[in-house]
Amino acid sequence: MLPVKQAESIILEWVQPLDRQQDVEKIDLLVASDRILAEPVTSNLDFPHWHNSAMDGYAVRYEDVKDASTEKPAILQIVEEIPAGYAPQITIQSGKTARIFTGAMMPPGADTVVIQEVTKREGSRVAIFAAPKAAGAFVRERGCFYKAGSTLLNAGIALGAPEIAVLAAAQCTCLRVYRRPQVVIFSTGNELVDLASPLEPGQIVDSNQYALATAVAKAGGKPVLLGIVKDEPEALKKAIARSVEIADMVISTGGVSVGDYDYVDEILASLGAKIHIRSVGIKPGKPLTFATFVSYPSNNRVLYFGLPGNPVSTLVTFWRFVQPALKKLSGLNQGWEPVFVQARSLQDLHSDGERESYLWGQLHLVDGQYEFHLASGSHSSGNLINLVQTNGLALVPVGKTLIPAGEKVQVLLVS
Ligand code: AMP
Ligand code: MG
Numbered sequence: 001m002l003p004v005k006q007a008e009s010i011i012l013e014w015v016q017p018l019d020r021q022q023d024v025e026k027i028d029l030l031v032a033s034d035r036i037l038a039e040p041v042t043s044n045l046d047f048p049h050w051h052n053s054a055m056d057g058y059a060v061r062y063e064d065v066k067d068a069s070t071e072k073p074a075i076l077q078i079v080e081e082i083p084a085g086y087a088p089q090i091t092i093q094s095g096k097t098a099r100i101f102t103g104a105m106m107p108p109g110a111d112t113v114v115i116q117e118v119t120k121r122e123g124s125r126v127a128i129f130a131a132p133k134a135a136g137a138f139v140r141e142r143g144c145f146y147k148a149g150s151t152l153l154n155a156g157i158a159l160g161a162p163e164i165a166v167l168a169a170a171q172c173t174c175l176r177v178y179r180r181p182q183v184v185i186f187s188t189g190n191e192l193v194d195l196a197s198p199l200e201p202g203q204i205v206d207s208n209q210y211a212l213a214t215a216v217a218k219a220g221g222k223p224v225l226l227g228i229v230k231d232e233p234e235a236l237k238k239a240i241a242r243s244v245e246i247a248d249m250v251i252s253t254g255g256v257s258v259g260d261y262d263y264v265d266e267i268l269a270s271l272g273a274k275i276h277i278r279s280v281g282i283k284p285g286k287p288l289t290f291a292t293f294v295s296y297p298s299n300n301r302v303l304y305f306g307l308p309g310n311p312v313s314t315l316v317t318f319w320r321f322v323q324p325a326l327k328k329l330s331g332l333n334q335g336w337e338p339v340f341v342q343a344r345s346l347q348d349l350h351s352d353g354e355r356e357s358y359l360w361g362q363l364h365l366v367d368g369q370y371e372f373h374l375a376s377g378s379h380s381s382g383n384l385i386n387l388v389q390t391n392g393l394a395l396v397p398v399g400k401t402l403i404p405a406g407e408k409v410q411v412l413l414v415s
Contacts, residue, residue, distance in 0.1 A: 003398070004320070004356045007280040007290070008338075011321055014276065014292050015328045016301050018178045018248070020155065023331070025179045029167055032159045034220065035177040036331045041153040043170040046143035051106040053082075054138045058119060058126055059100040059110035061092060062135035065128050073120075073127040082107060097126060106139055113138035156333025158220075178331035183216045184247040185209055186226035186239055188255040188264065189309060194228060207384060208253040208307075208314045215315065218415065219323045220330045221249065231261035240267055244293045244302050248329060251322060254309030257287040264306045265289055273304060281398065283355040284310060284381030285317040303329070310381040316358050316393060319414040339413045340395070343370035349403040351396035363392035363411055372411050391415060 002010070024038040053059065060076060068074040076097040080090045084103040092098060092109035099121075100106070100113060115138060118130040132138070146152060152170055153163060159177070167175065192206040193199065206228050213223040224246065229239040236255070243250040255264040256278075268275055268291045277290035289306030305322050307314045320338065327336030343363055351357035361374040372394050377386035392411040396403055403409050 001279045001281045001286065001355075002277055004280060004282050007277050007282075007288070008321060008324070010276050011290055011303075011325050012328060014290075014301070014303065015325045017329055018181065018331045020178075020331070023179050024176045026174055027177055029164060029173050029175060032164055032167070032175055032177065035159050035175075035180075036220070037153055037155050037157050037159060037163075038176045038178045038331060040151050040155050041167065041170065041172060041175075042149060043146070043152050043172075044148050045170060046148045047146035047169070048140050048142055048144070050142050052140050053100045053102060053104050053106060053113045054140050055113055055115045056101050057113045057115040057117075057138065058128070059092060059098045059107050060112050060114055060128070060132075061094060061110060062112040062132065062137075064094060064097075065112070065114060066131050066135075068128045068131045070129045073129045075125055075127050078121070078124050078126055080107065099126075111135050111139065154333065156331055158332060158335075180220060180222040181248040181326060181329045182224055182246060183221040183249045183251060183326065184224045184226055184243040185212045185216065185251050186229050186243065187253050187309070188229045188231060188236060190231045190261065192228045192254075207311055208309065211311065211315055212251055212253070212318060215318050215323070216251070216326065219326045220332075221326050231255060231263065233263050233267060236263055236267050237271065240264075240271060240304075244271070244295050244304070247302055248300070249303045249305070249322075249326060251305045251307060251318070253307045253314050256289045256306040256308060262287075268304060268306070280317075280321075281355045282317070282320065283352065283357040284308070284313040285320070285358075286355065288317050288321070290321070308381075311384040312360070312381040312387055315387065316360070316381075319393065319412065320358065340410045341370050341392075341413060342408055343372040343392070343394070343411045345372045345374070345394060345403055345405055345407060345409045347374040348405050349374065349394055349396050349409060351401055353399055353401040356398055357396040358393040358412065359396065360387055360390040360393055362389060363413070370411065372409055 065074045079096045080098040082100045082104045088107035098107045120127045187206045187208050193203050216223040255262045273291040275291045280288045287308045291304040293302040295302050307317045364371050375386040395410045
């Protein structure tokens, strides 16, 4: 039984991120949400593209207005009006100004913008009643946000609204992103039936494939569902061999415990897998297999997770071990590690003290502090029902049997 931290580092060490050259696809910017950039992006545009005004007002020469005051306003002649999108035609000479609007190009000759609130216009003249703080006030210099040719976005970042907006502004319509890692999922168990089948006595519906398909997609993987596999060595062997051929990662549930029908480990070994982990000191989720294959003929490494079948154990072990591995595999250059926050527990948190325990519930931010609200009802690994709306798993470390209500607890963020 490996400690959780040790299991985590073994798993992450075996994860080889997708290849920046081979494991990429070209996609349109509009469908790039949540994808991971496979190459750095540069632009040949400066941002801003030209000196422009940050405010509505008047483009002036600083020299002309630096002594302006209410008592002694500077009077300038307006020679042009420059709305956004218009290219100025006239160079501003001493004693002249141009009416200018936010985002519009600065005219040649002008170096400063005076905001319209401190001016009064009369016909083609404007009186300026206050000196700007300095030359260059309210002017956004060409290239002050970004200089053409430098790196605009790094490889390995996930694309959200800000990144996609930047790419749009840089006129990048087509991007090279990592392909989504292919994650083959199947469930093992003679007791399992699919959603459409009437339930016979002793049977249960296979919910794990649905849970994992959702969790995998959320973590950036492409789930491929293989269905339910019987607890029969030949059937399992076939399923595992087939999975390894097509997957970057395989997740099976069930059959990794010590029962008479738990064959997964021995079949993995018979198929030439390297088994790194067979059980972890975590509750729920002790029987957890982690193995690697080298797939033939591609020579790619395939990660195999045999998760325990109890539905809560399946998700807890997914969140704790598989999700970070999947995110690292997907090409993310950072941010794939599990995130823990400190919270105040609202209830007593019990554990056996022997394994690192994860208790599910909800985190709420109250006055800037996290509070952890333990899910009510049974904390059995078979009780899927009260897992609903879980967004945090409270950690009770080995050696502790109780974290009393009101005390601080580390909580793993999950989604
Ligand atoms: P196992 O890890 O194979 O010993 O399974 C432990 C228990 O988890 C089983 O007795 C089932 O009650 C439950 N279980 C196993 N697989 C699934 C599944 N795919 N969906 C829902 N429950 C499952
Ligand atoms: Mg089973």
